[in-house]
Amino acid sequence: MSDRLHLNLFTMTSVEHVSPGSWRYPGDRSAEYTDAEYWTEVARTAERGGFDAVFFADVRGVYDVYGDDRETAVERAVQTPASDPQLVVPAMAAATDDLGFAVTRSTTYTHPYQLAREFSTLDHLTDGRVAINVVTSYLESAAENLGLDERMEKGERYDRADEFLDVCYALWEDSWTDDAVERDRESGRYTDPEKVRAIDHEGEHFSVPGPHGCEPSPQRTPVVYQAGSSDRGREFAAANAEAVFASQPTEEGVREYIEDVKARAAEYGRDPDSLRFFIGVVPIVGETEAAAEQKHERYREHVDVEATLALLSGFLDMDLSELDPDRKVEHIETDAIQGTMNAFTRSQPDREWTVREVAEFCGLGTTSPTIVGTPEQVADELEYWHGEVGVHGFNVKEVVRPDSLVDFVDLVVPELRERGLLAPADADPPGDTLRERLLGEGQSRLRADHPARSSSE
Numbered sequence: 001m002s003d004r005l006h007l008n009l010f011t012m013t014s015v016e017h018v019s020p021g022s023w024r025y026p027g028d029r030s031a032e033y034t035d036a037e038y039w040t041e042v043a044r045t046a047e048r049g050g051f052d053a054v055f056f057a058d059v060r061g062v063y064d065v066y067g068d069d070r071e072t073a074v075e076r077a078v079q080t081p082a083s084d085p086q087l088v089v090p091a092m093a094a095a096t097d098d099l100g101f102a103v104t105r106s107t108t109y110t111h112p113y114q115l116a117r118e119f120s121t122l123d124h125l126t127d128g129r130v131a132i133n134v135v136t137s138y139l140e141s142a143a144e145n146l147g148l149d150e151r152m153e154k155g156e157r158y159d160r161a162d163e164f165l166d167v168c169y170a171l172w173e174d175s176w177t178d179d180a181v182e183r184d185r186e187s188g189r190y191t192d193p194e195k196v197r198a199i200d201h202e203g204e205h206f207s208v209p210g211p212h213g214c215e216p217s218p219q220r221t222p223v224v225y226q227a228g229s230s231d232r233g234r235e236f237a238a239a240n241a242e243a244v245f246a247s248q249p250t251e252e253g254v255r256e257y258i259e260d261v262k263a264r265a266a267e268y269g270r271d272p273d274s275l276r277f278f279i280g281v282v283p284i285v286g287e288t289e290a291a292a293e294q295k296h297e298r299y300r301e302h303v304d305v306e307a308t309l310a311l312l313s314g315f316l317d318m319d320l321s322e323l324d325p326d327r328k329v330e331h332i333e334t335d336a337i338q339g340t341m342n343a344f345t346r347s348q349p350d351r352e353w354t355v356r357e358v359a360e361f362c363g364l365g366t367t368s369p370t371i372v373g374t375p376e377q378v379a380d381e382l383e384y385w386h387g388e389v390g391v392h393g394f395n396v397k398e399v400v401r402p403d404s405l406v407d408f409v410d411l412v413v414p415e416l417r418e419r420g421l422l423a424p425a426d427a428d429p430p431g432d433t434l435r436e437r438l439l440g441e442g443q444s445r446l447r448a449d450h451p452a453r454s455s456s457e
């Protein structure tokens with residue numbers, strides 16, 4: 001692959017994202033997640049490092065599957081407490097020029113008319129630098145707090161998600177023509193009403209006549225991210241996603257995932273090469289190999305194994321407190337996150353994992369590979385995934401915040417620039433919008449072969 005690689009900082013507006021216990025590390029500033037200044041500083045650092053976007057995970061509910069109790073999750077800060085990531089984006093956008101922002105939103109607990117408005121607003125406020133990571137949520141406690149008696153089963157969640165995006169696409173793409181807004185002071189006509197159309201959506205879950213309440217934003221539809229791993233999830237990604245997040249920790253698993261999602265995308269009439277595949281990585285870098293190894297060892301000492309088990313119990317919808325730590329993990333189809341399960345069963349058929357091994361592995365960044373080494377060694381590994389495996393980019397996960405990000409930007413990024421894998425520090429990005437950063441200059445809008453692209457074009 002000859003093109004440059006893409007980078008997202010994968011984080012969360014919470015004390016802990018996916019490295020439980022690391023908030024205790026000396027100098028870690030995770031507890032500042034409530035401060036706007038912390039996030040504007042992160043944004044500036046990510047922009048300095050040539051990142052395409054900051055990608056915010058988000059969950060609803062509390063991780064109360066472990067021990068059938070929320071005590072561990074609350075006590076050990078397992079993605080709780082957490083703030084709403086969407087609300088820090090305007091401050092981060094104001095502190096940067098080019099950085100994008102991907103925000104995770106669930107289609108299960110909000111309404112498409114409302115969400116379409118929020119993302120049109122964010123796309124305006126960021127001048128076209130916003131993406132949505134579409135998820136369907138997995139914790140039972142989310143359902144209970146948001147008006148349902150119980151969590152919808154996965155197939156139903158994806159059915160709702162399909163219709164949800166249909167409504168959003170119609171509002172974003174079809175409701176207002178590009179020239180609807182005239183702003184004619186003479187005639188007093190701000191908008192030509194003939195060019196603002198109803199969408200008349202009547203479906204199983206939603207009835208939305210429209211029109212959209214916002215004028216078209218730079219990208220209209222935000223860049224669509226997705227991380228589905230189950231059969232339905234992959235189908236949903238193939239139909240909708242422009243950037244796809246593979247969660248397999250092995251090369252074999254990632255290759256299989258990419259091939260499968262590309263083949264499915266072709267079935268929807270999409271050019272499979274237009275999808276951008278990302279994997280998560282946990283870089284632990286030092287100026288020498290020994291320094292990196294030492295840092296890794298110290299990070300591992302701070303992993304909170306019990307908190308990791310509480311996190312994984314939520315991901316898998318399985319109470320791991322009940323299992324013998326030396327028991328082998330057996331494959332199940334889960335109603336929560338299939339990718340986490342597959343990571344230790346399907347994507348590594350030759351290796352058996354015990355519960356204890358999974359918890360230890362996942363303590364630093366869950367299912368993503370940890371890359372420990374000098375800047376050259378980390379760059380070698382990223383270059384391999386990019387050039388040989390077909391991965392377009394990486395969701396960089398921090399262990400210690402923000403030191404892991406700062407290490408990556410100060411040590412690995414110069415090496416990537418040196419190799420031509422990232423644009424030089426003084427280069428302008430290929431366009432103003434996030435979609436152009438991913439797809440190339442002039443491509444601010446959804447591609448013409450995306451199933452959602454306006455039929456009225």
Ligand SMILES: Cc1cc2nc3c(=O)[nH]c(=O)nc-3n(C[C@H](O)[C@H](O)[C@H](O)COP(=O)(O)O)c2cc1C
Nearest residue numbers: 057058135136137227228229230233247337338339
């Ligand atoms: C690496 C990864 C990151 C995810 N991040 C989130 C998240 O931030 N919030 C959320 O509710 N779901 C998240 N999910 C869940 C999914 O996007 C999806 O809704 C879930 O995996 C269930 O579908 P699946 O079994 O098809 O993957 C994530 C999944 C993976 C694999």
